[in-house]
Amino acid sequence: MTDHAVTAPPSGRSLASYMYDPKFRGLFFQALTLAIIIIFGWMIFDNTTENLSRSNTASGYDFLNGRAGFDIGQSLIPYSSDSTYGRAIMVGFLNTLLVAIVGIFTATVIGFIIGLGRLSRNWLIAKLCTVYVEVFRNVPVLLVIFFWYKGVLGALPQVRDSLALPFGMFLNNRGLAFPKPIWGEGAWLIPAALLIAIIASIAVARWAAARQAATGQQFGTARLVIALVIGLPLVAYFLGGMPLTFDFPEAGRFNLTGGATVAPEFVALYLALSFYTASFIAETIRAGIAGVAKGQTEAASALGLQPSMTTRLVVIPQAMRIIIPPLTSQYLNLTKNSSLGVAVGFPELVSTGGTTMNQTGQAIEVVSIWLVVYLSISIATSMFMNWFNARMALVER
């Protein structure tokens, strides 16, 4: 870089000058790393192929077409023990998604309530919420799962002494029985109407926001949206000739007949994941709201905004910017923690995959399926997060 380096005779470079040349040194260390990785990878590959050929294990994904031969307690798609391994893993994947989605929903609701409660000026409420957070944050999630599975659900009455709950539901130690919806002819109108209502609501909200930005006139969007989302499916229900009926579970002498049942394993996993993750979400919410500068609230009250409007128009939108990224990673954690269903026998991806692995011995293939599924979920999440951060980033000079 300096002058004398340029004018130095090119033939006279000593070994030391190479050693102190950052460019050369960088290349050397990279080559060394690469060599180590390649040798290491080759050794692993070599050992693995030798070990596999010694134990006569065929590699490849052909085993996925074989007959599974094991039963799965809960499945969203038709499945029997005659189905293939591939289908068993698919059932597990769908169950993972199911528990993740309902868990995320419940955890968010509980987390918001607890998080806002911790910020409450009411001393008793704030303390209760703090106790909740400190209890659940400091115990392993696996212990919470067992607590629900053994401690609470295991203590439920036998089937003939089922607890009757509202809406025709029953609770006993074989799970939760609830009315099963039966979709008659023309029932597709209802979800279609709901979809139309949601699209229309988004359109109305956009139009109202644009009009308010242009003219300052406000529009009662919230009321219209509620009317649309509840009203349109109702209208569709009556237009379609009331196609939706329910099959209620009936308490017989020894058994419940009719209705649908969710297994206690699912309930335990779902409740544990929701309550556990809610404590982390509560902390995220609290940090986000506490992270909005005090000047913002003061400026809002100086402008004459009511406390409720300050919260809704000034604090929440700014807090969301802080909250969403850690919230997404909590959602991801919940999805990954759903793999602990394997400990109570809930047939999710790791559980059905593990059974497949034990029966076929295809360890590498099954682990690779796990890796691909979980990595795709987390890559999709982080892509969303990057998109969101780019969209929400403060425009700075």
Add this chain to the structure above:
Amino acid sequence: MNTRKIGFVRTELLPAQPAPEHAGSATRWIRANLLATPKDIILTLVAMALLLYTVPGMLNWLFFDAVWTGADREACLTVAQGGAKPDGWNGACWAFVGDRFQQFMFGRYPLEERWRPILVALMFIGLLTPIMIPRLPFKGWNALALFVIFPVVAFFLLHGGSFGLEQVETPLWGGLMVTLILSFVGIAVSLPVGILLALGRQSNLPVIRISCITFIEVVRGVPLITVLFMANVMLPLFLPTGWTIDNFLRALVGVALFASAYMAEVVRGGLQAIPKGQYEGADSLGLGYWQKTRLIIMPQALKLVIPGIVNTFIGLFKDTSLVSIIGMFDLLGIVRLNFTDTTWITPVTPITGLIFAGFLFWLFCFGMSRYSAFMESHLETGHKR
């Protein structure tokens, strides 16, 4: 300057004014914190109702109706179930925890050899306490003893097989001992490896950067249980034929790799928060890369991310409970093992055992988080915005 005359300075103190009415009194506090608005009154009433509904029952179950002494399951069964308690009784069975306490601590470690884990625990406490108190000197030597010498001594003491000690195989290890060993090794490995990975991720050299990013993102993207399964079923495949690897070691490798990736991300957060001027200042002083990192960057970066590091430790400590799924008996695993033990099988033993294990986990994790809050305020140098 100081010859200027000052017009008037009051020399005597004003008498203290009486406190405003009710200030500091209990009524005023209750009004401000519990009954400020109608909404607060309703919330307070709801919360009180909830407490009255749950707390007495919980206290009864945990303490007043609980069984504290007994030799076997009959102490915790009702008459109808074939035990001694009146029908309709329900309470915690602490007699079970008392009877199995040794097992919860040491697993199936041989009875006459249990002085060894106890000695290791005493050494650990003896080395950890001085390192946690900021005022005490010789931190460097202390850390060397704790993180380099102690693990070696502890291994020979616990595993035995030399120095005239009887060998105790790892399948016999269990209980809180295993939980603590796994977390200690995880912590001791993950911090240095995590720092190296974080530095590698920030490196200018593409090969090093890409390999670090791949490792971190792959490990962070999958659940720990799949990493443990991988360590359990795939490590033996990766080794040359004929080599075997201890189950305990497999779990250790899995936990340490997993924790390192998370630690790397925490440290990276600290590295990114250091202003560019610090790097440039170090460069202009003529410091090399490792000098710059060791003397200027890391002390500041690590201080910034203490809460994150401790949170990773807490997460690691809790996550060690997952090894019970791959057939090891850590604290949770040994409690679960006892669910099927016929000596103590009753409807209340599982939940009593789980509450006991949960309390121990909670104690450690809560302690760590309190300590991190203390260190944070201790290291605060007033540069916070």
